[in-house]
């Protein structure tokens with residue numbers, strides 16, 4: 693298990709960049725009322741066919757050739773973390789169109805790693821200016837949105853339920 697969920701997000705996002713994605717979307721939803729945390733990473737990269745997808749999910753396979761052993765760990769580790777923390781793990785992929793990885797877990801689960809440094813993860817994923825990176829981060833009452841193409845720091849906006857209730861907060865990339 694990785695120590696921070698943002699390190700899982702970095703690994704899964706790097707897979708997207710390696711797959712030639714031009715657009716990468718990271719969605720993080722934390723809901724303490726329903727007690728879940730959902731992470732979704734979506735890309736428009738080259739995708740995987742069913743056979744490859746089955747291999748990478750079941751046998752910790754990799755298509756990266758510069759390895760001594762053909763073992764991939766990014767997807768397998770996130771799957772393990774999700775399932776250990778009372779959640780589920782799904783990958784949908786269409787060759788030539790893209791991939792979507794969704795991991796859920798119980799927010800309050802004692803083994804759930806902290807989110808960690810999501811800012812640094814997003815900054816690292818933005819290294820290639822040709823790739824549009826978006827972050828949607830949502831808690832019970834706040835939503836943050838960042839888009840590398842808009843060239844702005846995080847935008848913060850309260851969700852409708854929270855409007856008029858509390859303070860506005862934000863984080864700078």
Ligand SMILES: Nc1ncnc2c1ncn2[C@@H]1O[C@H](COP(=O)(O)OP(=O)(O)O)[C@@H](O)[C@H]1O
Nearest residue numbers: 707708711739748754755756764765766767791
């Ligand atoms: N977003 C993606 N698009 C296309 N192929 C992917 C994607 N994510 C993973 N893969 C494929 O699954 C393999 C396993 O990924 P992963 O478990 O992260 O291990 P690793 O990155 O170490 O190879 C990759 O080598 C790649 O072939």
Ligand SMILES: [Mg+2]
Nearest residue numbers: 703704707766
């Ligand atoms: Mg990987």
